[in-house]
Amino acid sequence: MTQTPIITDSHCHLDFPDFDGELPDLIDRAAAAGVARMVTICTKLRNEPAVRAIAEAHAPVFYAAGTHPMSVASEPMATLEQLTDIAKHPKMVGIGETGLDYHYTAESAQAQQDSLRLHIEAARQTGLPLIIHSRDADADMARILTEEHRAGGYSCVMHCFSSSADLAQAAIDLGFYLSMSGITAFPKSGELRDIFAATPLDRILVETDSPYLAPPPYRGKRNEPAYTAHTAARAAETFGVDYATFAARTEANFARLFTKVAAFEAAA
Incomplete structure (x- = not known):
């Protein structure tokens, strides 16, 4: 029997009401699809206790926290x-999501x-x-990420990347990662x-x-974490590799970037 390759849903929102009362079944469906872990994202710091509780209650779930740019x-x-105090939690593994969104909330650009x-920082x-x-903020995003990286290094993932080739290259030049969402599988x-x-x-x-x-x-x-497998299958085609190879490579990438997850699992 061939084992399903393991992958990670690196960005989801399990605290959203779309999933109320369904998390155990949702996590089981993810595991059946080979999605062995997921990072659920807190977008408003006042919701951090609830997001943290989800990670504490479910072994495959880790979390990140920050203020979404549309909520700034x-x-x-x-x-x-x-942020640094929240980061002390053993399952808190990323800062954000943060960033810039000029599509809906350009009026708060400076605060963002x-x-x-x-x-x-x-x-x-x-x-x-x-x-x-x-979103719709490529020039400012590239400028700020570059300025800040020159001031002191940090690691980063451009989540749900759907911006320009120029911003993609700027991120790669800084040593950052790009994350593929379901958008990349759209015809x-x-x-x-x-x-x-x-x-x-x-x-x-x-x-x-x-969701x-x-x-x-x-x-x-x-949407739900199990569907990461469908995005990954299409992504493997984009890179011209088989699914197992793509899964193994992205798992290695995830472990390299989210070092705290790897450390937590090694100690478990």
Whole structure:
């Protein structure tokens, strides 16, 4: 019997009401699809206790925390002390998601930039990877990430990457990672797949961003961690490798970036 290759959903939102009362079954479905672990993302720091509780209750679940750029204007500005204190939890493995979103919330651009720089400093101080959301803000994003990296190194993943080739190259030049979501499996996403195909495979992660962006054959329906396998299968085609090879390479990438996960699992 052939064993299903193991992969990780590096970005999902298990605290969202879409999954209420369903987490044990959802995690079982993920395991059956080969999705052995997942990182659930807290987008508002006031929700961190609930997100942390999910990670504490379920062995395959880890979490990250930050203030989403679309929430910066409506939420208290995060503090460095808050983020570094939360990061002490053994299953808190990333800073964010943070970033810039000028598509819906351009009016808070300066506050978003301030928040992003604060999250970068938290990533520096904790050694945890920064998790970036970027939409319609390529120039400012590339500039800030580069300026801050020159001021002091940090690691980073561009989550659900769907921006320009220029921003992709800027991120790769800084040693960062790009994460493939269900968008990369959409039939009309050929240009985005080309950007990924030009990226070294050792800089690639996969994710769902569930409950959003379900890949085919579930497009238009609620997404969930098990569907990472469908995104990964299409991604393997993009890179011209078999599924098992793609899974093994992205697992190695995840362990290299999210070092705290690997350390936690080794100690378990």
